[in-house]
Amino acid sequence: DGGITQSPKYLFRKEGQNVTLSCEQNLNHDAMYWYRQDPGQGLRLIYYSQIVNDFQKGDIAEGYSVSREKKESFPLTVTSAQKNPTAFYLCASTAQGKGYNEQFFGPGTRLTVL
């Protein structure tokens, strides 16, 4: 069950702390994404990256930061500025080019702020 891995599966953090969620893929995909999944709200895009060392904000980027130093890795940092960070976070990747737009998803990380 390779493809995209996310760690940890469950994460607990105290208020005021930053925390970093890991996302790694071995699919040689160029584009990677971070979504937040909340009940009744579907998937909302946080950040995405189409190439190494470049990324764009999604709809709800405030309070989050990312980096893309390697093609395989796209870590997400949830900062203390994020007002409501408790959620389920999904990472995805896709190959570039028309006709290859299928997104592959990781298993997700459930973050709980105590």
Place this chain on the structure above:
Amino acid sequence: AQRVTQPEKLLSVFKGAPVELKCNYSYSGSPELFWYVQYSRQRLQLLLRHISRESIKGFTADLNKGETSFHLKKPFAQEEDSAMYYCALSGAGNQFYFGTGTSLTVIP
């Protein structure tokens, strides 16, 4: 603005009955439309995409550009179809937009 609307949060049907999950979209261009499914304790995964015009697990979806819809249909629902279904749109720049999802329950 790009938007995907799934009007039903919850949908219950009896086993063997037809099922239709609705999806409407707004996009100024030529989007690609997808249906993703999330079974209990499994990853979100692609079910089908409009450009393939294929049937997967008995499900089909036709893109209706006039009505800007991409409804998912299956003539005879099975218990194993119970899952969360998301309609999604891909536009320029490889950005994806997801609907809020429909939770389908097939009653035995």
